[in-house]
Amino acid sequence: MVDPNSRVADIGTDHAYLPIRLVEQGKVSYAIASDVAKGPLANAEADIQAAGLADQIETRLGSGLETVKKEDQIDTVVIAGMGGKLMVTLLSEAASRGAYYPTLVLEANIGENNVRQWLMDNRYEIVEEDIVAEAGHIYELIKAKLTDQVHPLTVKEVEFGPLLLKQKTPVFYQKWEGQEKYYQKLLANLNKAKQKDEVRIKQVEDLLAMIQEELAH
Template sequence: MNEQELSQRLTVVGKAVPKGARLADIGSDHAYLPVALMLADKITYAVCGEVVAGPFHSAQTQVAKSGLTEKIVVRLADGLAAIEPADNINAITIAGMGGTLIANILENGKIQGQLTGKERLILQPNVGEANVRFWLQKEGYQIIEEDILAENDKIYEVIVAEKTGVKQQLSEKEVFFGPHLLAEKNSVFLKKWQQEQQALKKVLTQLQKAKVIPEEKVAAIQKELSWIEEVLSC
């Protein structure tokens, strides 16, 4: 297993991990990412956290098969509870979950003391990216990098953040679209929001046919549609 054998999505996540990092990979998916990064000599130590027994055993098997049991620890734990103080983690990857769940994992890790604020966060939400950005801004993190990619007919966003000491003030639109992605507006970004526009229009049509129209929900969707239209027309 090397970086070339990772999915494109995990390759982009891996590229944002600093050279020589001590990594915690939460929800590790067979430990593919830490194994690939260790074999590429990019990281020096890793913790793989899994909350379900099946994936936990799969990760253990992958690490053992790769001969990395001395350098990669696999733990059965909920979220950042997989991290112990002696691990000295300075990078955390959370990929392939919903944005609300990622934000909850980070919040719980902060409350329980596993998230110190010294780690680089590399986050790849499958949906609800705005929830992740909102949490990062609220907690004083700066989004230093964002990426967007298409793979297997799905579009993924990768958000990289650090506590830099500079409070980042994002507008509502920047939280929604992503400050770096909004500035760049590449072809994958435009494709994503064309698809979202069509999906939201369908939802709006259905809501407006309801016997009791949920006015707040309709207003929120109309606001998002106006933002999307503005971004696509520029």
């Protein structure tokens, strides 16, 4: 999902595997590998040195997008492997400083709907989505481009992904069949409670109805 010849910042880079792969493949010639923790960043530095790419990949220590400066001329930000709420917090912090990036490539481990809502609210258009199963986990990938207008999404599109809804791959069904079981259990437990949280029950019922409708098609 990273466009060729872009200038990339990988936020929460851990071992810097992604920037290393992108540079090795010749897809990009410059990347920032950024992490909030010193340990992972030390790992990243060692891996970058071992790959002989220290002059093309810079490491930065700090929180979120605070490590990226205007003079870096970053046009693509990758944030992968964290929760959607945290991702939105980091993107919002940057936006509050007027820092918007032309292309975002995002992979939230949970709360993808929060991410899509933020993208819509901030005039990003979702241009590509994918859903993959890997080592017992299912991941959704979202690529979005900054535009000058709002690209409205329906409640369903925020929840399931506008492009994933069109593609409906076997992994899409696998994910939502699992989610259906999860919410059925949750609903049963909510209904057993002595003091029922009617608002939460209604939320879960609506979500279940939406999931079941998509699984039926």
